[in-house]
Amino acid sequence: MAGENCLFSHNIDIRALRPHRGKVVNVEPNQEPASGSAIVFSGSKSQCREFSLVLEAKDIAHETRESESSWVLSVPSTHLSRAYDEITRYAAERSVPRSVPDAIKLRPSATIGAIAYVAILLLTAYCAGNGWFGADWLSIGDLQAGAAREWWRAVTALTLHLDQEHLLGNLLFGVLAGLAAARLLGDGVAWASILGAAALANYVEILVAPVTHRAVGASTAVFAALGLLAGMAWRQRLTLRERLWYRWAPLIAGISLLTLLGAGNAHVDVLGHALGFIFGIGVGWIYARIGVADHRGGRLQIIAGAGAALLVCVAWLLALNHR
DSSP states (O other), X not given: OTTOOOOOOSXXXXXXXXXXXXTOSSOOTTOOOOTTEEEEEEEOHHHHHHHHHHHHHTTOOOEEEEXXXXXXXXXXXXXXXXXXXXXXXXXXXXXXXXXXXXXXXXXXXXXXXXXXHHHHHHHHHHHHHHTGGGOOHHHHHSEETTOTTOTTHHHHGGGOOSSHHXXXXXXXXXXXXXXXXXXXXXXXXXXXXHXXXXXXXXXXXXXXXXXXXXXXXXXXXXXXXXXXXXXXXXXXXXXXXXXXXXXXXXXXXXXXXXXXXXXXXXXXXHHHHHHHHHHXXXXXXXXXXXXXXXXXXXXXXXXXXXXXXXXXXXXXXXXXXXX
């Protein structure tokens, strides 16, 4: 009956709503409506229930019942035209084809940037562990709140780690996230963007963190990479004619990962993780907006990748000379 709950169907064939001289729609000869009423729709049980809700919302008296071969929806003859119009409009809105995002052609290989990422972290760990150049690499390169003039710490802190477990975790997750970004944007652009977003996040952390705050680790870059991916997918979904939850799903998924992986005990740099993720989202959103993925030639990759490596080298040279 009209008061029954129903499951909404995802696809409605609007051709099933063809009127039959304004009286009966798709009804077999033995499917006679009750006296004084006319059948406005005949079809599946789920569609009849769905259209029943439409008529109920418009305060149109109606009845659903099962016939020999299908379910029928009938209304008083005086309301037939109005009922048909309401159902037709609803079906037309539901029949709008789902928007499909433009596919981005993935690069077949994106390992060069990941190899460089691993090499930089391992080389820095080796140099720091052996105290090369007679320096305490941890003290001269870590992130220190309030040291805004020593901007290079925002970069050098990304390459330092406290122990092997810390290093291996960031190597694993960093390579996975970086490879995904590089398949979309290319090695050079992806890793330069990750480094830029993470360094900017670290510098902001230097400005806003408590004066006693110190931090090291590539995890800020890992979350910047996750934010980059989430930001690109989110911006692309926002342009689609879809349900709200579908369009916001990438951002919600990214925040869920941030909450799951980016929080922990008192020694976890939650602020750095959150800032890296936020700046990564911003970069990804802009890239999707201007279509960076469509312009990722080899020259651009080389320039971006070389620029990222050069920034790390310059940052460490300044750190070593400033001790």
